[in-house]
Amino acid sequence: MSALLQVEGLSVRFPTTRGDVAALEDFSFEMREGETVALVGESGSGKSTAALALSRLIPESTGRVISGRVMFEGRDLLALPVHDLREVRGRRIGMIFQDPMMALNPVFTIGWQLAEPLRQHFGLSQRAARDRAVELLGQVAIPAPEQRIDQYPHNLSGGMRQRVMIAMALACRPSLLIADEPTTALDVTVQAQVLSLIKTLKDELGTAVLLITHDLAVVWEIAQRVIVMYAGRKVEEGTAADVFDDPQHPYARELLRAAAFASGGDGRLPEIPGTVPSPFDMPPGCRFAPRCASAREICRAVLPPLKSSAPGHAAACVLVGSAVP
Amino acid sequence: MTALVAFWRKYRRNRAAVAGLAMLVVVLLAAIFGPLVYPTDPFDMVGRPSSPPSARFVLGTDVSGRDMLAGLLHGARVSLMIGILASLGATLFGLIVGAIAGYYGRAVDTILMRCTDFFLTIPSFILAIVIIAIFRPSVATVTLAIAAVSWPQVARLARAEFIAHRDREYVLACRALGMSDFEIITRQILPNALPSLLVVSSLLVATSILTESGLSFLGLSDPNVISWGYMVGVGRTVLRVAWWMPAIPGIAILLTVLCINLVGEGLNEALNPRLQRR
Numbered sequence: 001m002s003a004l005l006q007v008e009g010l011s012v013r014f015p016t017t018r019g020d021v022a023a024l025e026d027f028s029f030e031m032r033e034g035e036t037v038a039l040v041g042e043s044g045s046g047k048s049t050a051a052l053a054l055s056r057l058i059p060e061s062t063g064r065v066i067s068g069r070v071m072f073e074g075r076d077l078l079a080l081p082v083h084d085l086r087e088v089r090g091r092r093i094g095m096i097f098q099d100p101m102m103a104l105n106p107v108f109t110i111g112w113q114l115a116e117p118l119r120q121h122f123g124l125s126q127r128a129a130r131d132r133a134v135e136l137l138g139q140v141a142i143p144a145p146e147q148r149i150d151q152y153p154h155n156l157s158g159g160m161r162q163r164v165m166i167a168m169a170l171a172c173r174p175s176l177l178i179a180d181e182p183t184t185a186l187d188v189t190v191q192a193q194v195l196s197l198i199k200t201l202k203d204e205l206g207t208a209v210l211l212i213t214h215d216l217a218v219v220w221e222i223a224q225r226v227i228v229m230y231a232g233r234k235v236e237e238g239t240a241a242d243v244f245d246d247p248q249h250p251y252a253r254e255l256l257r258a259a260a261f262a263s264g265g266d267g268r269l270p271e272i273p274g275t276v277p278s279p280f281d282m283p284p285g286c287r288f289a290p291r292c293a294s295a296r297e298i299c300r301a302v303l304p305p306l307k308s309s310a311p312g313h314a315a316a317c318v319l320v321g322s323a324v325p
Numbered sequence: 326m327t328a329l330v331a332f333w334r335k336y337r338r339n340r341a342a343v344a345g346l347a348m349l350v351v352v353l354l355a356a357i358f359g360p361l362v363y364p365t366d367p368f369d370m371v372g373r374p375s376s377p378p379s380a381r382f383v384l385g386t387d388v389s390g391r392d393m394l395a396g397l398l399h400g401a402r403v404s405l406m407i408g409i410l411a412s413l414g415a416t417l418f419g420l421i422v423g424a425i426a427g428y429y430g431r432a433v434d435t436i437l438m439r440c441t442d443f444f445l446t447i448p449s450f451i452l453a454i455v456i457i458a459i460f461r462p463s464v465a466t467v468t469l470a471i472a473a474v475s476w477p478q479v480a481r482l483a484r485a486e487f488i489a490h491r492d493r494e495y496v497l498a499c500r501a502l503g504m505s506d507f508e509i510i511t512r513q514i515l516p517n518a519l520p521s522l523l524v525v526s527s528l529l530v531a532t533s534i535l536t537e538s539g540l541s542f543l544g545l546s547d548p549n550v551i552s553w554g555y556m557v558g559v560g561r562t563v564l565r566v567a568w569w570m571p572a573i574p575g576i577a578i579l580l581t582v583l584c585i586n587l588v589g590e591g592l593n594e595a596l597n598p599r600l601q602r603r
Contacts, residue, residue, distance in 0.1 A: 052497075055501065057497060057500055057501060059492070086503040086504070086505060087503060088503070089500065089501055089502060089503035090501065090502035090503030090504075091503060093501075094501075094502075095498065095501035095502075097494050097497065097498055097501075098494075099494055102493055102494035102495060103494040103495050103497070103498040104495055104498070105495045105499075105513055105516075105517070106495075106517065107516045107517050108516070116502075116512075117502045117503065117504075120503070120504070120508075121503065165498070168498075168502065169501075169502075178501075
């Protein structure tokens, strides 16, 4: 299978008054057509930055992509003229965001907002765009789409709004859907519905999905491959089964242990000791070293390269390949 | 349509605003149809100078024997037209400047806003006089001069609205959908900013009418058209012997400006989401 998306050495910096913050450093990964990849990590790990940087959506006033290439369908998105880039956004890459409350324009009906990109990208007439909008709402399982279409975002529940966002993102049949924490702002029951909707639509339309989340249950649910991020760097990558069954990086192990607290037993929630290092004061070696139980001298001195432990499974840890203590 | 009905329901709750709107409609009708129903030329000397209101001249005549009622009706046209056009011009220009400054931020913002500050530091009435003194006074130059001194406040408001909206997630979503900056500014953010701009621009109509009256009172307006300020200026000399002469156009200015302010207030209450909790 051919690569749909190839990200190479992507680095993003946010200039601040206290100096530049490296939000994302030397980030590389690949996605094949129709594949679901999850970017996992805690807040500030660079996962959302990565998602936005892919289609150059980081506002120029706040951040800068300083290096890297994003090859998507044979073109480097970071070097594409703005006009061509706009064609790619929406038409080839759809995005859904964390808070569906905020991601819809409050002054327009959802039908208008759905029809807008259709008219723009496909030149559909008002009538045809409206029909298609009704059809799309039906596709994302919104009951009575003919009535819903004339309602405003505030008339809809959170789950409904997220469905509308998904419909908008998929309206132009993109080959890649970037979902930035699509279920974080929703109720648990609604989360499951939205996830299964994404899964169904992905299978139906053959869209590749890049899922950004900190919810490991979500990852387990729909991702084929997992990329674990920590403090702006990729620390582990592998198939969902590999990463869940046999995590290589100590951070991934801790993360899984923290997520699986149900089996903990003693009634205390397991946690990872310490906090994410301040972006102004990154440790020189492995970024996880200060919190890592098995850190050695070399961990604090040198940034460990990504090492493969099995085909398609790699982690940025010096311990990979050596016996785990 | 339903949005209009809902809007009216909210607007209706402010009695004063409804009264203001009714009065404003009367003034507008007078301005539009008055000169047709009462075609006397306001510059024609038709009677004895300075005659008090009588059956023949309902509002009396001025120092040159010109019909005051004709002046009032024709003047309404000029005053309202200049007020509305100047406000529209100021709103449009201020909106463009504010939208660009607010949306793009950084250097663009700094440059545009320092230019705006420059205009704000000069007393607007004096600046208007200077502009008219440079060009020849005519309806067009007076309108332009008033617009030129009143856009900064619109620009500042528009900038604030655009800054508040540019980082909202829906704008990001629009960019992710491939919309251009122009489309986002005009079709996505502008409708959100419109209510507050509408309020300011309706209030600007009132200040523009006042400014125009002030200018024509000083004889700086178009000498070929009659306006309320001009009538006040003419009557000023005989204030002690014929008080009604400046009083009548003065009251017309007062009422119109008051009505517009009431309407603006009503719009603000009906459109401002922060005031809707009642």
